[in-house]
Amino acid sequence: MKIYNTLRKDYEDFIPLSDSKVGIYMCGMTVQDRPHLGHMRTFLFGDVLRRYLEYKGYEVIYIQNFTDIDDKIIQRSKSENLDWRALGDKYEQEFLKAAEALNVKLATYYPKATQFIQEIIELIEILVRKGFAYESNGNVYFEVAKFKDYGKLSGKNIENLKESYRIEPDPNKRNPMDFALWKAHKEGEPYWYSPWGKGRPGWHIECSVMSTHFLGQPFDIHMGGQDLIFPHHEDEIAQSEAAYEREFVKYWIHSAPMLIKGEKMSKSTGLYFAISDLLEKYTPEAIRLFILQKHYRSPAEYVSDYLEEAERAIGRLKSFLNQVTPADGKVIWEKVKEFEEAMEDDLNTPKAIGIVFELLKEGNVKLQKGESAADEGATILFILEILGFRITDFTKKKLDTEKISELVRIILDVRQELRKTKNFELADKIRSDLERLGIKVKDTREGTLFEL
Numbered sequence: 001m002k003i004y005n006t007l008r009k010d011y012e013d014f015i016p017l018s019d020s021k022v023g024i025y026m027c028g029m030t031v032q033d034r035p036h037l038g039h040m041r042t043f044l045f046g047d048v049l050r051r052y053l054e055y056k057g058y059e060v061i062y063i064q065n066f067t068d069i070d071d072k073i074i075q076r077s078k079s080e081n082l083d084w085r086a087l088g089d090k091y092e093q094e095f096l097k098a099a100e101a102l103n104v105k106l107a108t109y110y111p112k113a114t115q116f117i118q119e120i121i122e123l124i125e126i127l128v129r130k131g132f133a134y135e136s137n138g139n140v141y142f143e144v145a146k147f148k149d150y151g152k153l154s155g156k157n158i159e160n161l162k163e164s165y166r167i168e169p170d171p172n173k174r175n176p177m178d179f180a181l182w183k184a185h186k187e188g189e190p191y192w193y194s195p196w197g198k199g200r201p202g203w204h205i206e207c208s209v210m211s212t213h214f215l216g217q218p219f220d221i222h223m224g225g226q227d228l229i230f231p232h233h234e235d236e237i238a239q240s241e242a243a244y245e246r247e248f249v250k251y252w253i254h255s256a257p258m259l260i261k262g263e264k265m266s267k268s269t270g271l272y273f274a275i276s277d278l279l280e281k282y283t284p285e286a287i288r289l290f291i292l293q294k295h296y297r298s299p300a301e302y303v304s305d306y307l308e309e310a311e312r313a314i315g316r317l318k319s320f321l322n323q324v325t326p327a328d329g330k331v332i333w334e335k336v337k338e339f340e341e342a343m344e345d346d347l348n349t350p351k352a353i354g355i356v357f358e359l360l361k362e363g364n365v366k367l368q369k370g371e372s373a374a375d376e377g378a379t380i381l382f383i384l385e386i387l388g389f390r391i392t393d394f395t396k397k398k399l400d401t402e403k404i405s406e407l408v409r410i411i412l413d414v415r416q417e418l419r420k421t422k423n424f425e426l427a428d429k430i431r432s433d434l435e436r437l438g439i440k441v442k443d444t445r446e447g448t449l450f451e452l
């Protein structure tokens with residue numbers, strides 16, 4: 001499989017460290033708000049890569065963190081007047097709900113920063129001991145100039161960075177570009193005890209600690225949005241490689257942002273669509289299709305027409321799959337091979353989706369000629385499942401109205417019996433429940449009539 005590695009700025013053959021297992025670390029959410037489409041785009045690509053590797057026979061250990069303590073959480077906890085822990089729990093649940101709705105597989109573990117304070121302190125101590133970090137007024141900073149490889153992921157050059165950081169010098173830092181590993185306690189903020197006094201961890205250190213805790217160092221794949229390349233991932237590399245003097249991560253995979261009118265979808269600009277809101281208008285299948293139709297390294301523009309088009313395309317797939325019996329069909333391996341080639345070409349999901357719709361077209365032609373298209377149906381389902389679509393949603397047969405009428409008739413006969421025994425309360429409940437479903441019930445001298 002060829003994959004674009006941000007670290008090498010080139011495509012590389014993916015060769016996992018172990019023959020049978022792949023470790024993936026995905027930078028997760030800061031639990032201070034509902035996930036939006038931009039967040040879920042990144043997580044969906046992580047999900048698809050994982051599912052594809054599992055399909056290829058690997059056991060995937062998938063770690064995704066929750067950042068449960070940082071500046072934004074503290075601010076938000078004040079503005080929502082909610083304890084920061086309760087705030088974190090609330091938005092952790094929001095994330096899990098969105099992930100479940102979109103059929104994103106559960107991670108193997110969801111570690112949280114506050115569960116790893118002891119290990120974070122231990123890593124900072126190593127960095128201080130080795131001379132890569134220094135304490136200053138209860139804060140601990142990583143001294144960027146001491147780490148020779150700084151900039152190797154983002155391609156940033158230390159000299160240029162020095163210039164750009166000169167604007168707002170921090171008197172605690174030796175160099176403006178040094179970053180915080182530990183932040184001294186401020187009044188009214190949560191804190192933990194450390195060798196440098198009360199305080200809390202910086203953001204970057206948690207991912208160095210939690211990724212290698214579960215996956216070892218080095219591990220196979222680190223993922224996240226492109227906006228995390230600098231400084232977050234650059235700083236993770238500096239921390240982990242300075243401390244342990246060996247490579248941190250083999251493959252860095254970054255997805256491009258979701259845009260609205262050319263601007264990045266984000267909470268800070270107010271331009272975003274929360275998943276929970278989108279799910280009121282669109283099916284999870286349409287959202288997944290909309291996302292996979294664009295390659296993960298190309299920015300995707302949010303346009304509601306595109307989502308509506310995706311919804312119609314899903315409708316065409318469902319209607320086709322309802323006209324054939326995929327269980328009687330044989331998977332067309334030639335097509336599966338094409339699909340695999342697309343996926344192994346840097347996860348080319350637009351091409352993979354194209355193969356599904358090619359099959360749909362060929363299947364419909366067969367149906368029009370009165371031939372069986374069960375093979376096309378079976379192959380479509382085979383591919384959709386690897387791409388993470390909930391395939392039971394595609395094969396649900398709709399009940400025909402004749403069956404529904406028979407069902408309503410059975411229910412109304414029971415209601416008639418209830419009325420005879422003067423159980424009017426239950427009889428009325430049945431009537432109002434049916435009416436809630438849009439089934440009108442009328443008691444006449446000729447008997448009970450109904451209208452669907």
Ligand SMILES: [Zn+2]
Nearest residue numbers: 027028207232
């Ligand atoms: Zn991270």
Ligand SMILES: [Zn+2]
Nearest residue numbers: 119212213214
């Ligand atoms: Zn550990």
